[in-house]
Amino acid sequence: MSKIEYTSLEGKSLPYFGLLGGLAFMMLLAIGSVFYMEHEGHHVTGMTNQIVWGMPHVFAIFLIVAASGALNIASIASVFRKKIYEPMARLSALLAIALLTGGLIVLLLDLGRPDRLIIAMTYYNFKSIFAWNIILYTGFFGFVGVYLWTMMDHTVYKFKPYAGFSAFVWRLILTTGTGSIFGFLVARSAYDAALMAPMFIVMSFSFGLAIFLLVLMATYKWNNMELGDVVLNRLRNLLGVFVAGVLYFTTVYHLTNLYATQHHDVERFLLLDGGILTSVFWIGEILIGGLIPLALIYAPGVKNCRTTLGFICAMIIFGGFSKIYTILIAGQAYPLEIFPGYEVSSSFYDGAINSYTPSLPEIMLGLGGIALTLFIVAFALKVLRFLPVSLADSVADPHHVK
Amino acid sequence: MNNSKETAEVTTPVNSSRRDFLSKAAVAGTVTIAPGIFLHRTAGAAVADTDVSEIEASEAADMNTSVSTRPLDQDVSNKNRWGMLIDTTRCATGCTDCVDACNEENGLVGHGRPETDTQYIRKVTLKSKSTGHELSLPLMCQHCETAPCADVCPTGASFVRADGIALVDKHICIGCRYCMMACPYKARSFVHEAVENQKLTAPRGKGTVEACTMCVTRVDNGGIPACVEACTAENHNAMIFGDLRDPNSPLSIELKKHGGKQLRSDLALNTGVRYQGLNE
Amino acid sequence: MTRFLRPLLVLIGFMLLSTSTLAETPFPTIHEPSDESKKCIHPEDEMRRNHMNYILHERDETMHEGIRGEPEGLANCINCHVEPNESGEIAGIETKEHFCSACHEYAAVQIDCFQCHADRPQKYIDRSKHSSSLRDQLQRTLAAAEAATEGARP
Numbered sequence: 001m002s003k004i005e006y007t008s009l010e011g012k013s014l015p016y017f018g019l020l021g022g023l024a025f026m027m028l029l030a031i032g033s034v035f036y037m038e039h040e041g042h043h044v045t046g047m048t049n050q051i052v053w054g055m056p057h058v059f060a061i062f063l064i065v066a067a068s069g070a071l072n073i074a075s076i077a078s079v080f081r082k083k084i085y086e087p088m089a090r091l092s093a094l095l096a097i098a099l100l101t102g103g104l105i106v107l108l109l110d111l112g113r114p115d116r117l118i119i120a121m122t123y124y125n126f127k128s129i130f131a132w133n134i135i136l137y138t139g140f141f142g143f144v145g146v147y148l149w150t151m152m153d154h155t156v157y158k159f160k161p162y163a164g165f166s167a168f169v170w171r172l173i174l175t176t177g178t179g180s181i182f183g184f185l186v187a188r189s190a191y192d193a194a195l196m197a198p199m200f201i202v203m204s205f206s207f208g209l210a211i212f213l214l215v216l217m218a219t220y221k222w223n224n225m226e227l228g229d230v231v232l233n234r235l236r237n238l239l240g241v242f243v244a245g246v247l248y249f250t251t252v253y254h255l256t257n258l259y260a261t262q263h264h265d266v267e268r269f270l271l272l273d274g275g276i277l278t279s280v281f282w283i284g285e286i287l288i289g290g291l292i293p294l295a296l297i298y299a300p301g302v303k304n305c306r307t308t309l310g311f312i313c314a315m316i317i318f319g320g321f322s323k324i325y326t327i328l329i330a331g332q333a334y335p336l337e338i339f340p341g342y343e344v345s346s347s348f349y350d351g352a353i354n355s356y357t358p359s360l361p362e363i364m365l366g367l368g369g370i371a372l373t374l375f376i377v378a379f380a381l382k383v384l385r386f387l388p389v390s391l392a393d394s395v396a397d398p399h400h401v402k
Numbered sequence: 403m404n405n406s407k408e409t410a411e412v413t414t415p416v417n418s419s420r421r422d423f424l425s426k427a428a429v430a431g432t433v434t435i436a437p438g439i440f441l442h443r444t445a446g447a448a449v450a451d452t453d454v455s456e457i458e459a460s461e462a463a464d465m466n467t468s469v470s471t472r473p474l475d476q477d478v479s480n481k482n483r484w485g486m487l488i489d490t491t492r493c494a495t496g497c498t499d500c501v502d503a504c505n506e507e508n509g510l511v512g513h514g515r516p517e518t519d520t521q522y523i524r525k526v527t528l529k530s531k532s533t534g535h536e537l538s539l540p541l542m543c544q545h546c547e548t549a550p551c552a553d554v555c556p557t558g559a560s561f562v563r564a565d566g567i568a569l570v571d572k573h574i575c576i577g578c579r580y581c582m583m584a585c586p587y588k589a590r591s592f593v594h595e596a597v598e599n600q601k602l603t604a605p606r607g608k609g610t611v612e613a614c615t616m617c618v619t620r621v622d623n624g625g626i627p628a629c630v631e632a633c634t635a636e637n638h639n640a641m642i643f644g645d646l647r648d649p650n651s652p653l654s655i656e657l658k659k660h661g662g663k664q665l666r667s668d669l670a671l672n673t674g675v676r677y678q679g680l681n682e
Numbered sequence: 683m684t685r686f687l688r689p690l691l692v693l694i695g696f697m698l699l700s701t702s703t704l705a706e707t708p709f710p711t712i713h714e715p716s717d718e719s720k721k722c723i724h725p726e727d728e729m730r731r732n733h734m735n736y737i738l739h740e741r742d743e744t745m746h747e748g749i750r751g752e753p754e755g756l757a758n759c760i761n762c763h764v765e766p767n768e769s770g771e772i773a774g775i776e777t778k779e780h781f782c783s784a785c786h787e788y789a790a791v792q793i794d795c796f797q798c799h800a801d802r803p804q805k806y807i808d809r810s811k812h813s814s815s816l817r818d819q820l821q822r823t824l825a826a827a828e829a830a831t832e833g834a835r836p
């Protein structure tokens with residue numbers, strides 16, 4: 001393959017500044033929400049002593065999981081030597097860093113004491129998977145940063161395979177770590193599954209790729225750069241495999257839970273009588289996030305239709321949010337089983353199904369994280385050369401051209 | 403209260419090094435170390451010039467318990483393991499004496515938002531699904547030996563003291579609430595709003611997590627937790643406080659005689675709080 | 683020449699400006715306990731420079747090792763140094779008159795103690811109404827919860 005040429009965005013157009021301005025505005029709203037929440041205290045949010053992790057955590061976990069997945073393209077190119085993905089590796093690594101930044105900022109700003117960031121960095125409890133995650137996240141920045149550097153600086157180009165491989169290994173550990181945050185919550189019936197970690201890895205593949213595709217298509221379209229069907233069809237097929245993978249793991253997860261008698265009640269709650277949560281599960285997670293995209297990906301009629309592909313990605317992202325929402329909220333809404341064999345009630349909502357209504361500031365904070373991610377991407381694309389000048393079929397895969 | 407000065411002179415020698423400083427605030431308590439043996443001991447207040455009544459070791463301590471004799475200038479150690487035994491057959495439905503005492507002791511206030519207001523201890527009403535038998539019991543932090551809260555806390559703010567009391571070091575708690583997710587007993591609350599006029603022995607503030615401390619200041623000073631004291635004072639006698647490691651403590655003797663169940667014993671957390679009268 | 687002169691002038695300007703604002707903030711005076719027989723456990727100089735280390739040390743020992751009654755804790759500072767003023771009121775931590783915030787504002791160092799600790803001695807805190815409100819609230823929630831489970835039963 002001939003040498004790939006990269007370019008940066010000119011970034012002087014009105015729409016470009018409009019985009020940055022819009023994102024900046026969203027971030028401002030998020031900052032406002034944070035000040036409000038931290039000043040008043042968390043009682044102004046929908047989170048309570050029952051639902052202790054809410055919307056900000058849904059956004060944060062989604063972004064962190066997707067970050068690892070966004071690195072997929074780069075990994076396939078460098079670790080599995082698939083040439084066709086090579087040109088997109090830079091963008092993939094950039095997106096990974098940006099997503100992780102967005103997710104972590106949301107997580108941080110929702111802390112009860114975000115002013116104690118220093119403490120979070122200096123006091124470590126090495127037993128805590130959460131503390132390990134802080135190390136994993138920092139490491140991720142480092143590894144992916146170095147990897148990007150080896151890709152973009154010719155003097156260190158020869159180290160690229162190693163950098164790429166380390167980044168690949170690190171991200172697998174990172175997603176395992178994120179999944180394990182739930183796996184360690186032995187007391188909560190819904191999280192008590194060894195399947196959590198592998199499921200999170202497949203989820204990361206799927207969400208990360210969907211976001212990557214959306215960003216890729218939007219960038220090339222808005223800048224009138226060429227993006228051929230060969231690349232897109234490859235990615236679309238890959239996406240299909242990942243979506244199917246998530247569906248598979250979801251099924252196995254719920255089937256194993258149904259198999260274990262002590263988890264019947266929580267499963268029944270989620271799958272049948274959870275009210276809004278049940279709808280989010282069936283409609284959001286399974287239908288919109290799984291079955292419909294899967295059908296569309298393999299539907300012959302819309303094979304080369306970019307609008308459809310865009311919709312597919314959007315649906316997968318929506319489904320991803322739904323999935324994390326159901327995992328997170330349902331696991332808390334369902335009461336803890338402290339006294340098996342008894343019906344319980346108390347002033348502290350023992351034995352009661354807890355409800356959660358996300359508040360506006362929480363959602364603004366989450367959206368601010370997404371805005372930050374996109375802002376970083378848009379800005380970085382302007383200052384450094386991340387984008388291949390063309391991803392036309394002839395560039396992406398010369399042998400393919402008939 | 404002022405007669406405490408005299409009693410301070412007949413104290414066990416352990417406190418003498420601090421007597422100058424503490425004598426002003428020392429409180430006397432007659433305490434049963436083991437059945438039949440009585441001795442006098444001062445329960446020194448943590449600081450001079452404070453409202454002593456707050457950390458007073460009560461007369462109720464006489465009745466049911468072994469208490470700390472550790473000199474306050476020495477580290478806590480695993481020679482003791484503080485625990486409680488709750489006899490649900492004596493716990494009266496509808497009675498909230500322990501809860502009220504706890505709220506008073508720790509300066510907990512309501513804001514009319516039951517979903518976010520802090521509760522260290524709560525009364526739970528149980529009804530057996532098979533027999534329909536109803537009972538009532540207090541539920542609080544179970545002071546697990548292998549505490550899930552301490553395992554997950556990223557900063558080490560959640561920890562279990564050498565003598566078995568699980569605490570939150572609010573100085574280094576970042577308010578991530580992971581411990582609340584991990585606790586099998588829903589024992590913890592997050593402080594959802596600004597707090598002022600805290601009790602001296604119960605500092606608490608916005609953005610950190612808190613839970614039952616087993617009235618650690620009282621215990622250190624040779625007292626018993628406020629809930630146990632209240633329950634005993636009202637003659638319900640449903641709670642015993644004491645040292646699980648001391649085979650002669652009333653707590654250990656009662657446990658040996660009649661047993662006591664750990665909640666969620668399947669998790670093998672070796673909780674410090676045990677219950678009687680619950681069927682498996 | 684002007685190339686060097688201009689930054690220099692700006693620098694001097696800044697220095698003048700900053701000293702003038704400094705001059706406006708009076709050097710804080712330390713509240714002396716009204717009971718003159720009370721003496722601080724360490725000389726003033728030492729305390730001014732190192733009080734945080736004493737407090738921090740005491741804090742960790744008390745929290746994790748259960749060591750109590752050492753004189754160098756925060757509560758002891760508060761007990762001597764926070765007193766009602768002539769009109770019988772206590773200046774809270776949010777005011778400049780509070781013993782701690784007087785200096786901390788001057789030195790522009792944030793204090794992280796009083797989000798959790800009371801800013802005044804216990805004897806000046808009126809708790810008459812507090813916990814009764816919580817008791818009623820808990821009773822109400824409990825009643826509601828019990829009614830809910832009653833209703834759910836077949």
Ligand code: SF4
Nearest residue numbers: 543544546551568585
């Ligand atoms: S009961 Fe909950 S808060 Fe208490 S020690 Fe056990 S896990 Fe921690």
Ligand code: SF4
Nearest residue numbers: 555575576578579581
């Ligand atoms: S909320 Fe505080 S105590 Fe709980 S896990 Fe987080 S840092 Fe630890």
